[in-house]
Amino acid sequence: MGNSALIVIDMINTYDHPDAELLVPSVRAALPHLTRLIERARSEGTPVIYVNDNFGEWRSHHGEIIKTTLAGKNAELVAPVLPDDDSLFVVKARHSIFYETPLSYLLSQLSVNHVVLCGQVTEQCVLYSALDAHIRRLRVTVPEDAVAHIHWDLAKAALRMMERNMGASIRNVGTVAF
Amino acid sequence: MGNSALIVIDMINTYDHPDAELLVPSVRAALPHLTRLIERARSEGTPVIYVNDNFGEWRSHHGEIIKTTLAGKNAELVAPVLPDDDSLFVVKARHSIFYETPLSYLLSQLSVNHVVLCGQVTEQCVLYSALDAHIRRLRVTVPEDAVAHIHWDLAKAALRMMERNMGASIRNVGTVAF
């Protein structure tokens, strides 16, 4: 058996990067599922770990990053999925949630061997993180209705790669078991 | 500017794993291009680095792995791309050529900042290695006629991901510049 953690990837976001126009509709569609999934994790006592880009803001901490996104024009995409007082927070500088971050140390402290990945972007960070989780021998679940993409065809290919090549279980939020 | 290296991925192979049936025709098609590319790198003095799975053979060294593959039924897929006396060799245990291998140290010793990736499998090790090279701020080129795939549609998606999201230059062997 073992323990699960819910990993919320890059949802604290100002959405002002080049591809945001393509990304935002997908985030909007995923948001209710994502919110439901976070609520379920919280109510079942599953650790919720936010792993988020710092956007090169080495001077700021995540309190400030949250404030900035809530003051921006896409605050309604951030407000529903904010960390609460029990949420854990890991800052990343680059693509994967594992690369040069203390996440694998934190997971081992929590005896977690199963990660449920949600957030964005399916064919980028989510794909890379599923790979890095699989390499580290963690079991991976990706609810496909709680991840957001920029290009639908690449996202679809990414989900197949995760399933075929990284042993990930691809399902929807309703059938995720922590 | 900077220095280039040609990385030959997982070509020392017995091809007796589950997906080999799908993989072998693609290897066969890539082989003449791959051979030409290796020859060009050698004649131009570009370092050729074999990075190869050890197939769980922690008792063997790569001399033995080569011998095994040459004694197998798919020796004709290995013989044309054997390392020569100048080739460098790095053993990997897991998917990416960088994960828990000394490759990035070796590249920095050689002052390499541009890697040309060839070999297999396009939508697996080649994709993961392109990502890990990009994360480490190396420039990446992938000649699409010198990489082999298991599933053509996933390989195509992988090549687009490398180009769009990892800044890789996708071209063919004839136009690769070391």
Add this chain to the structure above:
Amino acid sequence: MGNSALIVIDMINTYDHPDAELLVPSVRAALPHLTRLIERARSEGTPVIYVNDNFGEWRSHHGEIIKTTLAGKNAELVAPVLPDDDSLFVVKARHSIFYETPLSYLLSQLSVNHVVLCGQVTEQCVLYSALDAHIRRLRVTVPEDAVAHIHWDLAKAALRMMERNMGASIRNVGTVAF
């Protein structure tokens, strides 16, 4: 030539761990030198990077960690060396400043190839960080009057190890060249 960065290790500290009694006098002695070094780095435009333990506080950010230490009984050891608005901040979970942190990525973004290590503990984090910097081919300077120890004899041995085996330049604050 190249660029330098000043790395301030674990100085945001409540000093309530088991060895604090031995450590605090050494911190007190190092503090004026450390303060002077930080001021010089700031006035010369050398990046000052705080790398600090998060004390297992995965819920907090470094703004909160600073607040906690300033509210504690050893605030006078923290107040003189606080980060200013230009300081960079990297959180670590374990011993070395490099292990599972984005520090090496940040240094490469800043084109830093020379790190000046100050803070604590000489025979622990400072030693481990000097090793990890040396392995990553960074030049290392350690001003021995701006680092604090728990055991003087181990600290002395650690400084000799850094000098002999990690190519570190051991000097005092007055002769550090950024």
Add this chain to the structure above:
Amino acid sequence: MGNSALIVIDMINTYDHPDAELLVPSVRAALPHLTRLIERARSEGTPVIYVNDNFGEWRSHHGEIIKTTLAGKNAELVAPVLPDDDSLFVVKARHSIFYETPLSYLLSQLSVNHVVLCGQVTEQCVLYSALDAHIRRLRVTVPEDAVAHIHWDLAKAALRMMERNMGASIRNVGTVAF
């Protein structure tokens, strides 16, 4: 409980580097204890893993490295501790046995959570490897009669650091329990 592995560090060696003159007598003294320890591990079925520098020989494999050392003038320091057919072999390029090597992957495959470190150099690779094992939450034992040093005082300090700061059990070969 858990599984142990015996790690033999850098014993396949030509001893022609600058500090060899200081190192060789210590190797000679450690050799009978080391041999006894390797024999016991083999007879008890404990995996014996050689982790050895490749001396920048990226063209050679470990079969060739062994041949070179056996042809050298210090062959009698290598012959008693050669790998047998069951020994596992991991090549490293830099100081620690873990840095950019697949050792932690291999240990996790073997379900090893306790490493017994022997070989050389106490105040260098052995110290660094003990640290990196401790960071990765492995239990560490170092038999002080089966490790060799260049400087006795630094070695002594290194052993105290391993015991105090890395939770290592420092003992002699006779009392090592796999």
